[in-house]
Amino acid sequence: MTGGFSLLASYPRSGNTWARAVLTALARGDGSLDINAIEGQLAVDRFFFDDALEIETSDLLPDEERRLRPITYRSAMPTGAGTFPIKTHDAWLTAQGAAEPPFPREGIEAVVLIVRDPRDVVLSLAPYYGLSIDEAITAMADRTMSLGISRNGLRPQLPQLISSWSDHTASWRGSGLPLTLVRYEDMVADSVGTFATITRALKCSAPVDLLARAVDAARFDRLRADEAGKGFRESSPHAPNRFFGAGTVGRWRQALTAAQASRILRDHGTVMRELGYDG
Amino acid sequence: MSAERTAMESEAAGDLYLCGWRLRSALPLPELAPWTGDDRQPDLTIRTGSIPARLDGARDVSPLLQVTPEKQARLSIDGVATYWLRNAGEVIIAPQMADDSPDIRTFLFGTILGLLCHSRGLFPLHASSVRIGDRAIAISGMSGAGKSTLAAALTRRGHALISDDVCAIDPAAPGGPVVLPAFPRVKLWDDSLAAIGIESAGLTANRLGQRKFYFRFNEAGSFQATPAPLKAIYLLASSNAPLAGRSEIETLAPTLRIIGLHAQIYRKRTAAIWGLEPELFKALGRIAGPVDVYRLTRTAHLDDLAAMVGRIEAHAA
Numbered sequence: 006m007t008g009g010f011s012l013l014a015s016y017p018r019s020g021n022t023w024a025r026a027v028l029t030a031l032a033r034g035d036g037s038l039d040i041n042a043i044e045g046q047l048a049v050d051r052f053f054f055d056d057a058l059e060i061e062t063s064d065l066l067p068d069e070e071r072r073l074r075p076i077t078y079r080s081a082m083p084t085g086a087g088t089f090p091i092k093t094h095d096a097w098l099t100a101q102g103a104a105e106p107p108f109p110r111e112g113i114e115a116v117v118l119i120v121r122d123p124r125d126v127v128l129s130l131a132p133y134y135g136l137s138i139d140e141a142i143t144a145m146a147d148r149t150m151s152l153g154i155s156r157n158g159l160r161p162q163l164p165q166l167i168s169s170w171s172d173h174t175a176s177w178r179g180s181g182l183p184l185t186l187v188r189y190e191d192m193v194a195d196s197v198g199t200f201a202t203i204t205r206a207l208k209c210s211a212p213v214d215l216l217a218r219a220v221d222a223a224r225f226d227r228l229r230a231d232e233a234g235k236g237f238r239e240s241s242p243h244a245p246n247r248f249f250g251a252g253t254v255g256r257w258r259q260a261l262t263a264a265q266a267s268r269i270l271r272d273h274g275t276v277m278r279e280l281g282y283d284g
Numbered sequence: 285m286s287a288e289r290t291a292m293e294s295e296a297a298g299d300l301y302l303c304g305w306r307l308r309s310a311l312p313l314p315e316l317a318p319w320t321g322d323d324r325q326p327d328l329t330i331r332t333g334s335i336p337a338r339l340d341g342a343r344d345v346s347p348l349l350q351v352t353p354e355k356q357a358r359l360s361i362d363g364v365a366t367y368w369l370r371n372a373g374e375v376i377i378a379p380q381m382a383d384d385s386p387d388i389r390t391f392l393f394g395t396i397l398g399l400l401c402h403s404r405g406l407f408p409l410h411a412s413s414v415r416i417g418d419r420a421i422a423i424s425g426m427s428g429a430g431k432s433t434l435a436a437a438l439t440r441r442g443h444a445l446i447s448d449d450v451c452a453i454d455p456a457a458p459g460g461p462v463v464l465p466a467f468p469r470v471k472l473w474d475d476s477l478a479a480i481g482i483e484s485a486g487l488t489a490n491r492l493g494q495r496k497f498y499f500r501f502n503e504a505g506s507f508q509a510t511p512a513p514l515k516a517i518y519l520l521a522s523s524n525a526p527l528a529g530r531s532e533i534e535t536l537a538p539t540l541r542i543i544g545l546h547a548q549i550y551r552k553r554t555a556a557i558w559g560l561e562p563e564l565f566k567a568l569g570r571i572a573g574p575v576d577v578y579r580l581t582r583t584a585h586l587d588d589l590a591a592m593v594g595r596i597e598a599h600a601a
Contacts, residue, residue: 158475236527
């Protein structure tokens with residue numbers, strides 16, 4: 006291990022890229038933001054592993070990829086680490102074929118875990134992965150759920166076990182790592198205050214006026230307009246250039262049926278109540 | 285005496301061609317074309333044997349790879365094989381599977397081939413290449429960008445395959461950079477095979493249980509067996525979604541050519557440890573001068589494959 010790194014962890018579609026956008030604008034300092042140049046290494050970026058291992062990871066089997074992920078981080082620092090957190094959707098769990106969770110514990114200096122009401126998550130998750138709402142609810146309850154796995158072709162990312170929404174959240178909270186939990190809803194309601202918490206956790210505190218400028222540069226309406234005008238390379242093949250949605254809180258009250266909302270509450274009620282998502 | 289000579293002659297009769305080298309191998313390498321050149325001694329010998337756990341003076345480039353300042357390397361793939369590049373003319377392999385397992389060749393024709401290129405003064409670009417007309421084009425990019433798929437589709441259209449994934453360039457050839465042919469085989473995933481119209485049943489798997497396969501072109505004329513002058517390099521940039529202001533094939537300015545090609549030097553971290561960076565930069569200059577370098581932006585969708593192939597054909601003609 007050549008030094009420590011920090012993680013920006015979340016279940017998918019919970020505000021991770023928005024947070025990276027704000028941190029990128031903050032790092033620039035001049036209020037400019039190019040959505041196709043948002044910083045932050047992706048934890049499962051195949052290019053990083055190919056370069057770090059000096060082999061083609063596309064020649065590895067999924068069990069081998071999962072075993073090598075933490076081992077690789079132990080020997081090679083991610084690009085720009087130390088200055089910017091690594092983005093991950095992993096759960097803090099030991100995946101099949103691996104001997105430990107996906108990052109070397111001893112190298113982690115800070116974790117910021119972003120959580121979001123799963124009833125809003127599902128509304129964003131479904132179109133992103135080309136699922137119906139009901140399919141997305143099922144996926145969020147699946148403890149074996151992984152990204153980056155395809156039997157028939159190559160994914161640009163290595164496999165990552167995200168598990169169910171509840172287990173994802175609980176795994177990080179029970180990890181014993183230096184963890185700061187922030188709620189997406191608070192990032193929306195008090196952006197500057199919540200990003201002050203995030204930057205403090207990541208040891209990159211900034212004055213309030215700079216934070217406010219960065220939050221403004223990464224406003225959802227700007228991100229959406231940018232994406233519509235220029236395209237966004239991180240958007241989903243299932244929903245090209247529709248990555249940034251409304252970004253609002255509580256849309257599930259109109260968009261989910263009562264049966265769907267209660268199914269999510271039944272699947273994840275324990276963790277939801279702990280986080281205040283029981284209203 | 286005569287029995288010994290017969291054995292040597294029969295060994296020589298089984299010699300193979302790889303990147304201009306005469307290769308003699310104790311392991312079966314059915315992907316390679318036979319040696320049809322002069323009666324020189326083998327340039328490269330592949331043997332099986334035991335390999336020390338630690339090479340003298342080695343440093344770890346990665347958890348899988350040790351290298352020494354004398355340009356030796358030891359690659360270890362658990363459950364498959366250990367590989368020892370002992371010098372520029374000798375590779376020792378300690379298989380952990382049956383000698384004829386394709387898994388062993390997957391890493392031999394990957395990292396080990398790239399390191400052999402570095403140790404023998406060739407420039408290995410992360411690219412697949414085909415001959416269009418009488419000159420070579422290289423399609424370069426990271427894993428998953430579509431190199432092999434495009435090269436295979438172009439070969440199916442009647443252009444000759446030169447190499448897949450590792451493109452060995454001799455930057456100092458008289459008359460300009462040439463591509464040295466590797467072998468008439470590409471590696472393709474199920475989805476690419478389907479897009480090209482090749483049935484995967486009966487194909488050799490790249491790894492046991494993996495839906496990525498070896499596909500060997502056996503038709504006459506589908507493999508370019510002699511060095512071909514390099515005309516153009518297409519650097520693949522993939523995007524999940526269409527990006528505005530990005531035409532599909534763009535000419536790159538000189539500095540972007542160098543940066544783009546440098547990023548695609550195959551196994552460049554080991555080459556740097558071997559002290560080869562000055563040579564590589566010299567080679568980059570020699571290549572980026574006469575060879576056209578373009579950026580080719582494409583989505584990951586395979587349904588635009590035929591259109592993309594047509595565009596490259598028209599552009600490279």
